[in-house]
Structures are given as C-alpha cells and as structure tokens.
Amino acid sequence: MPRIPAVRNRLRDNPVSHPKRVLLAAPRGYCAGVDRAVIAVEKALEHYGSPVYVRKQIVHNIHVVSTLEKKGAIFVDEVGEVPEGSHIVFSAHGVSPAVVQGAADRNLEAIDATCPLVTKVHREAVRFARDDFEILLIGHAGHEEVEGTMGHAPERTTLVNSPADVALLQVKDPDNLVWLSQTTLSVDETMETVRLLRERFPNLHNPPSDDICYATQNRQVAIKKVAEEAELVIVVGSANSSNTVRLVDVALENGARAAYRVDYASEIRQEWLDGVATVGVTSGASVPEVLVQEVLDDLADAGYTDVRQVVTAEEDLMFSLPKELRKDASGQADSRGLGGRTRQLDWQKK
Numbered sequence: 001m002p003r004i005p006a007v008r009n010r011l012r013d014n015p016v017s018h019p020k021r022v023l024l025a026a027p028r029g030y031c032a033g034v035d036r037a038v039i040a041v042e043k044a045l046e047h048y049g050s051p052v053y054v055r056k057q058i059v060h061n062i063h064v065v066s067t068l069e070k071k072g073a074i075f076v077d078e079v080g081e082v083p084e085g086s087h088i089v090f091s092a093h094g095v096s097p098a099v100v101q102g103a104a105d106r107n108l109e110a111i112d113a114t115c116p117l118v119t120k121v122h123r124e125a126v127r128f129a130r131d132d133f134e135i136l137l138i139g140h141a142g143h144e145e146v147e148g149t150m151g152h153a154p155e156r157t158t159l160v161n162s163p164a165d166v167a168l169l170q171v172k173d174p175d176n177l178v179w180l181s182q183t184t185l186s187v188d189e190t191m192e193t194v195r196l197l198r199e200r201f202p203n204l205h206n207p208p209s210d211d212i213c214y215a216t217q218n219r220q221v222a223i224k225k226v227a228e229e230a231e232l233v234i235v236v237g238s239a240n241s242s243n244t245v246r247l248v249d250v251a252l253e254n255g256a257r258a259a260y261r262v263d264y265a266s267e268i269r270q271e272w273l274d275g276v277a278t279v280g281v282t283s284g285a286s287v288p289e290v291l292v293q294e295v296l297d298d299l300a301d302a303g304y305t306d307v308r309q310v311v312t313a314e315e316d317l318m319f320s321l322p323k324e325l326r327k328d329a330s331g332q333a334d335s336r337g338l339g340g341r342t343r344q345l346d347w348q349k350k
C-alpha cells in the first residue's frame with residue numbers, strides 16, 4: 001500500500017516537565033476480517049481485471065478505499081448502480097438477503113467479503129427468529145452491519161441504539177427475548193445496556209457467545225491499559241469506523257486527559273502536545289500500520305522518540321478468503337488463500 005507523503009518536521013519539540021515517551025497499544029490496527037476483505041478486492045481485480053465494483057466501503061478507512069480505487073475498484077452504495085453481469089464485492093460489514101437477491105436479479109457475480117464473525121451474528125439472528133424469539137439488537141442505527149443483521153430477521157428484530165433506549169422498548173412477549181449486538185461496540189457500554197435490559201426483562205436470553213468480536217475487545221483492553229498512563233491518546237482511523245470511535249471513548253473513560261481520532265498524522269495539532277509527557281497511540285481494526293508509523297514519525301519530530309509497546313494480547317487469527325477467490329485463474333489453490341497476520345506484516349513494510 002503506498003505511503004501518503006508526510007509533511008515532516010511540522011511539530012515542534014517543546015520542553016515538558018517529564019521525559020517524553022509514547023505508549024503504543026498492542027493489539028492495534030488490522031483484524032483478520034479486514035485483512036481478508038481488502039485482499040478479496042485485490043484478488044478480484046487480479047482475476048477479473050478492472051473495474052470490480054464494491055458495495056459500500058469495503059472497510060471503514062478512507063486510505064484503504066482510496067488506494068483500492070486507484071487500483072481499479074469502484075465503490076457504489078447499492079447494487080442497482082452496477083452494470084449487469086459485473087463482479088461485485090460485498091463489504092466486511094455484511095449485507096442483508098435482500099441485497100444478495102438484488103445482485104442476483106442483475107446477474108452480478110457476487111464475492112462475499114462479509115467478516116465470518118459478522119456472518120456468525122447473521123446466523124444467530126436467523127436461528128432465533130426461526131425459534132420464534134424477538135431479537136433486541138444492540139447497535140448503531142444506520143451502520144451497515146446493523147442494516148445487514150436486521151435484514152436477516154426484519155420482522156423479529158428491534159434495534160437498541162443506546163442504554164437510554166431500554167426504558168422505551170415495546171416488546172410482544174417479555175419471556176421470549178434474546179439480545180444480540182453489533183461486533184464493534186464498546187464492551188462496557190454494551191454490558192451496561194444488557195444490565196438495563198435484564199432489569200426490565202429478567203428472562204432475557206443471552207447469545208450463545210459474545211458478538212463483540214475479538215479484535216474490538218482486544219483493542220479496547222490495550223487502550224485502557226495505555227490510557228491509565230497517557231495524558232493524550234491519539235487513535236488512528238476514520239470517522240465512520242465504529243471500533244475506532246469507540247477507542248476514543250474508551251481512552252477518555254479510562255484516564256486519558258484528552259483523546260483524538262486522526263485519519264493521517266498531518267492532522268495532529270501542536271497544541272494537543274502542550275505539557276504532555278506521555279502520548280498513547282493506537283489504531284482501529286481497519287487501519288494499515290503504515291498510517292500509525294507516520295504518526296510515530298511526527299511524534300518523534302516533536303521529541304517523543306522513546307516508544308514502548310503495551311502488549312495485552314497476541315493475535316494470530318486468520319480467515320480463508322471468500323470461496324469465489326480461493327483458486328487462481330488457472331484453477332490452482334492460491335498461495336494467498338488466507339487473510340491475517342502474515343499478510344498484515346507484508347503491508348507494514350515501508
């Protein structure tokens with residue numbers, strides 16, 4: 001992935017009362033589902049040539065999207081915008097059955113890059129709806145993942161947008177309820193919502209396993225640890241990335257005096273660093289490591305050259321590519337058949 005040319009030596013090395021340092025959260029950045037989705041678009045371009053259409057942003061990161069656009073991907077909002085017979089990739093956030101049907105109606109060749117952990121929630125929704133449960137889906141209105149999940153059980157799902165929604169909920173049968181959630185929420189806020197739900201509906205059923213994914217949880221645990229010691233936290237990621245925005249919230253709730261989200265290092269402002277000895281840095285699950293490295297480079301210009309990793313978990317999960325892409329054009333198994341850590345480290349090379 002090409003590096004955005006940084007404007008270097010922009011930040012001044014002003015004195016502060018303690019030695020300057022950076023605490024770098026780990027895990028951070030790419031998760032297995034994002035890695036898989038991005039490779040899926042690249043491989044689709046290799047196999048079928050440009051253009052390959054992608055419904056919505058493949059992952060919520062403007063740098064990733066603009067890089068893929070330069071390689072020949074065309075991002076659209078709906079399948080109706082795609083010429084009949086074209087290849088279309090569904091994003092990591094997942095789609096409803098109605099979208100799949102819409103693509104089939106236009107004879108589109110669909111490649112489903114939905115993260116397997118989102119697909120797991122879809123399957124839960126279908127199963128609970130089939131078993132006559134009413135589903136309370138904790139998530140953010142308008143988020144693509146929420147739209148996709150609700151689309152799997154539209155008649156039986158009610159969205160719970162925030163803890164404040166709980167008091168207003170109208171349900172058909174308080175003894176036949178189950179909660180599910182978006183994969184990228186704040187763990188603490190979601191547990192508070194569940195607590196309030198259970199207060200109102202004591203017989204509420206739990207999902208079979210956590211819906212908030214491993215990557216979201218791990219990044220929140222790491223930034224909590226960093227925020228205990230950092231006066232300022234910088235979170236790299238895009239404004240529409242739910243897990244990125246949650247990292248800012250979690251940092252502020254766990255000790256950071258200030259926390260800001262940036263897409264690029266060039267957005268860091270000199271005044272954020274006033275009087276700050278310890279800066280925490282992390283990135284959302286859709287952020288390539290090169291963007292974090294640029295933040296570290298700029299912070300080094302400002303005197304923050306002592307960088308220590310705060311490691312709270314190791315990640316090595318990998319997912320198979322979408323089945324449509326597991327073989328190359330000659331029908332052979334592809335050596336890049338997996339998304340995950342190996343590939344991620346490749347991309348970290350400058």
Ligand code: SF4
Binds near residue numbers: 032243
């Ligand atoms: S953040 Fe979680 S659910 Fe979303 S793509 Fe990554 S692993 Fe999958």
